[in-house]
Amino acid sequence: xxxxxxAARLAAALVAASLASPRARxxxxxxxxxxxxxxxxxxxxVVSVGLPDLFGADDxxxxxxxxxxxxxxRVALQEEGSTEPVALAFQRTEIVYDIWDERFRLRVxxxxxxxxxxxxxxADEAIARAAVLWSFPVAEAARLRPGAAxxxxxxxxxxxxxxxxxxxxxxxxVQPARGQRRVGTGDSFFGSFVSIFVNPRLExxxxxxxxxxxxxxxRELRTLRxxxxxxx
Numbered sequence: 681x682x683x684x685x686x687a688a689r690l691a692a693a694l695v696a697a698s699l700a701s702p703r704a705r706x707x708x709x710x711x712x713x714x715x716x717x718x719x720x721x722x723x724x725x726v727v728s729v730g731l732p733d734l735f736g737a738d739d740x741x742x743x744x745x746x747x748x749x750x751x752x753x754r755v756a757l758q759e760e761g762s763t764e765p766v767a768l769a770f771q772r773t774e775i776v777y778d779i780w781d782e783r784f785r786l787r788v789x790x791x792x793x794x795x796x797x798x799x800x801x802x803a804d805e806a807i808a809r810a811a812v813l814w815s816f817p818v819a820e821a822a823r824l825r826p827g828a829a830x831x832x833x834x835x836x837x838x839x840x841x842x843x844x845x846x847x848x849x850x851x852x853x854v855q856p857a858r859g860q861r862r863v864g865t866g867d868s869f870f871g872s873f874v875s876i877f878v879n880p881r882l883e884x885x886x887x888x889x890x891x892x893x894x895x896x897x898x899r900e901l902r903t904l905r906x907x908x909x910x911x912x
Contacts, residue, residue: 711890716832718893719902724817725824727755727893731811731836734889739838743784743803749775751810752837752885757819760829760895767819773810786810790817811836824898832893837885 717728731753743749751773756765774787784806786798800806818832 711833711892713894714834714891716834716893718832718896719815720821720824720898721903722821724821725757725819725898725901726815726817727813727832728815729813729834729893730808731813731834731889732807734811734836734838734887735807736887739887740803740807743775743806744777746777746779749810750839751775752840753811753813754835754837755813755816755818756833758831758833759825760831765833766823766830769816769818771813771816775806775810821898826899827897829895829897831895834889834891834893836889838887840885 714729719726734751739749752770753772754770755768757767758765769791771791772789775784777784784800784803786800786806786809788796788798788809790796798809800809813834824830
């Protein structure tokens with residue numbers, strides 16, 4: 681699946697902007713703010729943002745080791761004043777280096793959707809594809825209340841190593857409404873909003889990045905008449 685050049689240029693801009701953003705603070709502090717690209721289509725709220733700081737220098741060098749690198753990106757839509765997320769969404773990516781063809785092969789999966797197979801020539805390109813949410817659907821547009829203030833909470837995990845976390849992802853895949861139903865008090869995939877985004881367990885993965893989007897009202901967002909491209 682090849683991307684057009686304008687999409688690739690915009691993805692690079694998102695990555696560059698994210699590199700200048702502060703890293704998440706120590707567990708227990710409120711995550712930092714990061715400006716994200718937000719828009720609504722006739723059907724969905726979509727977001728575009730880069731998380732390249734999920735990869736350190738050692739992580740980047742390890743991409744050519746032949747071992748699979750896994751990236752898990754999670755998003756929660758939160759209405760200010762509420763104690764639970766309105767909607768949850770996640771994207772999983774696997775990166776492996778093909779030593780014979782000298783290129784990186786990626787498998788990207790959004791929620792319960794189909795796998796999308798991509799290729800990258802360089803480690804930087806592989807990271808740009810894996811650590812980016814591009815026109816990423818977070819919630820049905822009809823679920824956003826005009827006049828209400830919302831915020832998106834993001835969490836990226838590099839190489840999740842918690843069996844419990846991976847099991848939770850598998851359980852979420854079989855839930856109804858393809859991951860877009862409202863979360864009740866009995867739903868534990870993301871845990872509570874506070875515990876998973878403000879004070880996550882550091883042993884869940886090798887590296888984590890957490891941040892919050894800017895506050896927004898759906899009336900202030902750009903409206904897209906057609907569905908945007910889904911991968912840079």
